[in-house]
Each structure stands twice: as structure tokens, then as C-alpha cells.
Amino acid sequence: MASSSSRKYETRKRVPDPQNAALLVIDMQNHFSSMAKPILNEAITTIDLCRRASIPVFFSRQNHKSQNDHGMLEEWWNGDLILDGTTDSEIIPEIHRHVIGPDEIVEKNTYSAFQNTRLQEKLEKIGVxxxxxxxxxxxxxxxxxxxxxxxxGYRVFFSTDATATVNEELHEATLMNLAYGFAYLVDCDTLRRGLSTTLSTC
Incomplete structure (x- = not known):
């Protein structure tokens, strides 16, 4: 949830347009379960809201298939990599049951879900x-x-209550930076109200 620190940078307000938006569910995997579990309800609520608004959903999965696809991550994290085929690499069951088909899963091997993946191609194909x-x-x-x-060139909406990390300080730092220069901040309540209003006027 956004605090007063990030709210002072939140000078722009907007809600997604269901006709142009896609939801990106990033790395809700067993490896990150300690961080993912506390936001499960909010993540599932967001997925359900988007499904009901006919917003396409994509799920990224961080994993490494070889010794040559990890770039700087191995050095930075002292070899703590998520290897393909392990339990750690699997999407946590509570989220995986919301995956409709394999086309919704984006395999990635670095921080960005766009780098070395077909995500942008998929989004362009459906006009996102x-x-x-x-x-x-x-x-x-x-x-x-x-x-x-x-x-x-995408308009970005970033969830304050369906994202999580190791501590509140790092979470808030991201919200402040993104609100200042990159993204509209949203949460489950604003999405629920905004998507309902948008759909009722279509």
C-alpha cells in the first residue's frame, strides 16, 4: 500500500482502459513464496478484476535453462539462481490455477519481462x-x-498492494520513483472502482 511518502509524488491519477490494457503478473513463484504469500489475496483480486473486464493476463516466470543465460545475476546473487525444472521455478499453486493456457506464461532470465522474451510481440499482436x-x-x-x-511507449499502472519485496523501505522507494517518473499507482480498490466506471460507460 502506498504511504504518505510515495503519495506526495503521486501527482497524476488515471485508471486503465480495459480495451487497451494487459495485466503482467511478475514472478509469483515458489522461490519468492515468503514475499508472495502476504499479497496473494490482492494479487488474485487484481487478476479476477482484470479477467472480468476482459483484460488479457500474462504471467512471467524467472528461470535459467543453461549456464550461459544468467548474465550478471549469478555474480550479483552469489549463484542463487532459479533453475528451470525445479520446484522453486514453478508458479505458486494459488496463482497457477488462474493461468488459462501456456500462451499466458512468459519465460524470462533477467529482471525485465520484456528482455529476451516474446512479451512485446504478444502485446502488440492484441493491440495493448x-x-x-x-x-x-x-x-x-x-x-x-x-x-x-x-x-x-506503454502507459504503466503499478500496484501498491499487489506487489511486494524484502522490506517496506525498498517497496516505498520503488513507489516513489515510479510515481515520479514512470507509472500511475493503483491498488485493488482503485482498480475495482475505475474498471467498473470505465465498463459502465462503454
């Missing part, structure tokens, strides 16, 4: 111009994906 970002970790994969989306 806006993305909503939820998941973990707020300050790493979620933030990098949000910044990357902004640079690529």
Missing part, C-alpha cells in the same frame, strides 16, 4: 497500449519491467 504490473519483487523485476514498458 497499457500495462498493469503486480507481483514480486517490487524493486527488482516489477520495477524493471515497469520502467522498460514505459521506455517502450
Amino acid at each position: 497500449k497499457e500495462v498493469i504490473v503486480i507481483g514480486v519483487m517490487t524493486n527488482l523485476c516489477c520495477e524493471t519491467t515497469a520502467r522498460d514498458a514505459f521506455i517502450k
Whole structure:
């Protein structure tokens, strides 16, 4: 949830347009379960709200298939990598049951869900111009994906209550940075009200 620190940078207000938006659910995997579990209800609520508004949903999954696809991550995290085929690499069951088909899953091997993936191609194919970002970790994969989306020309909406990381300080730092220069901040309540209003006027 956004605090007073991030709210002072939240000078722009907007809600997603269901006709142009997609939801990106970032790395809700067993490896990150300690961070993902506390926001499960909010993440599932956001997914359900988007499904009801006919907003397409994509789920990213961080994993490494070889010794040559991890770039700086191995050095930075002292070899603590998520290897393909392990339990850690799997999407947590409570989220996985919301995946409709394999086309919704984006396999990635770095922080951004756009880097070395077909995500942008998939979004362009269905005419997406806006993305909503939820998941973990707020300050790493979620933030990098949000910044990357902004640079690529997407309007970005970033969840304050359906994202999480190791502590509140890092979470708030991301919210402040994104509100200042990259993304509209949203939460479950604003999405519920905003999507309902948008759909009722269509």
C-alpha cells in the first residue's frame, strides 16, 4: 500500500482502459513464496478484476535453462539462481490455477519481462497500449519491467498492494520513483472502482 511518502509524488491519477490494457503478473513463484504469500489475496483480486473486464493476463516466470543465460545475476546473487525444472521455478499453486493456457506464461532470465522474451510481440499482436504490473519483487523485476514498458511507449499502472519485496523501505522507494517518473499507482480498490466506471460507460 502506498504511504504518505510515495503519495506526495503521486501527482497524476488515471485508471486503465480495459480495451487497451494487459495485466503482467511478475514472478509469483515458489522461490519468492515468503514475499508472495502476504499479497496473494490482492494479487488474485487484481487478476479476477482484470479477467472480468476482459483484460488479457500474462504471467512471467524467472528461470535459467543453461549456464550461459544468467548474465550478471549469478555474480550479483552469489549463484542463487532459479533453475528451470525445479520446484522453486514453478508458479505458486494459488496463482497457477488462474493461468488459462501456456500462451499466458512468459519465460524470462533477467529482471525485465520484456528482455529476451516474446512479451512485446504478444502485446502488440492484441493491440495493448497499457500495462498493469503486480507481483514480486517490487524493486527488482516489477520495477524493471515497469520502467522498460514505459521506455517502450506503454502507459504503466503499478500496484501498491499487489506487489511486494524484502522490506517496506525498498517497496516505498520503488513507489516513489515510479510515481515520479514512470507509472500511475493503483491498488485493488482503485482498480475495482475505475474498471467498473470505465465498463459502465462503454
